[in-house]
Amino acid sequence: MELLHSGKIRDVYADGDDVLLVTSDRISIYDVVLPTLIPDKGKILTQLSLWWFDQLADVIPNHVISATDVPAEFAGRAIRCERLEMVMVECIARGYLAGSGIKDYERDQAISGNPLPPGLVESAKLPEPIFTPSTKEPVGGGHDRPMTFDEVVDSQGKELAEELRRVTLEVYRRGSEIAATKGIVIADTKIELGHANGVLKLGDEVLTPDSSRFWSADEWSPGGVPRYLDKQFLRDWSAGLPDWNRTAPGPEIPDEVVEATRNRYIEVYERLTGDRWR
CATH class of the missing domain: 3.30.200.20 (Phosphorylase Kinase; domain 1)
Known part of the structure; x- marks a missing residue:
């Protein structure tokens, strides 16, 4: 191979x-x-x-x-x-105010051109899920940049841009409904889409702790800090390191943080699927 x-x-x-x-x-x-x-x-x-x-x-x-x-x-x-011809847009849906969306909202009262009402606090549920795409930069090419829907139209054409938005929001809606029955909030998610023989298909990974923010529903409230069931836990750990500036090389992870991270990934898997991780 x-x-x-x-x-x-x-x-x-x-x-x-x-x-x-x-x-x-x-x-x-x-x-x-x-x-x-x-x-x-x-x-x-x-x-x-x-x-x-x-x-x-x-x-x-x-x-x-x-x-x-x-x-x-x-x-x-x-x-x-299948080999997919990947769409060069990161397709992101947000249902809650979290992550980089907080700074965008505080600055613009909008995220990726989606206007939002005043007075929202961290972790608040948005009035409805929004499509907040970004560029897809190559590895080592810098950070992805937020895009407006109009920018997606400019780069992909109106028909494909509308389909990307529709599919992204529907994947988020369906995923959120299923997760809610398992006591999990999906705050946001990123999906990868591409074409095979002219058909738009879902690729890469979907609704995992790497591509999504998962919160324990019984510990969520607007303005609070929910219990993370994803790699945000690791980001928070790294924020307390005095000598790392978020550039390579990254720091070694202590054994107890490795275990706590792994346990969160297993918890999400078991709660969602109903299967015990072997």
Whole structure:
């Protein structure tokens, strides 16, 4: 197999007409890959994505060919996929005020051109979910930049831009409804979309603790700080480091922080799927 691309977390191999998407145990924050691995993370993300692909199959087709027809050394963490011509837009949906959206809202009372009412506080639920896309910068090419919907229209055309927005919001809506029944709030999520034979499909990962903000619903309230069930926990840990400026190389993660991070990923998997992580 030919290694086509090695990203922050995933490695992509060519295997005939297909590609193998292999998810590692690497973890990144602020676009920096940290030197410490999170055991089982790649398998958790892969298995959770496969579960979500099934839940969302009637919303949009996906790139999955097989989760079992993969080399033995990649078992559990690899998916055989269709080759997609990826859309060069990060498709993000937000249902709550969190992350970088807080600063945008405080500055503009809007996020990515979506006007919002005054008086919202951190963690507040938005009146309705909004589409807040960003650029998709190459690895090492700098941080992604927020885009307005009009900028997506300019770069992708009106028809595709409207479909990206529709699909992103519908994936978020469906995912949020399912997660709510399991006591989990999905504050926001990012999805990857691409074309195969002219058909728009969902690719990469979907609704995982790497691509989404998950909060425990019973510990959420507007203005409060909910219990994170995603890698925001790791970001908060790194914020207390006096000698790291969010550039490479990243800091080593202490064992207790590794364990706490892994436990959150497992908790999300088990609560959502109803299956015990082996």
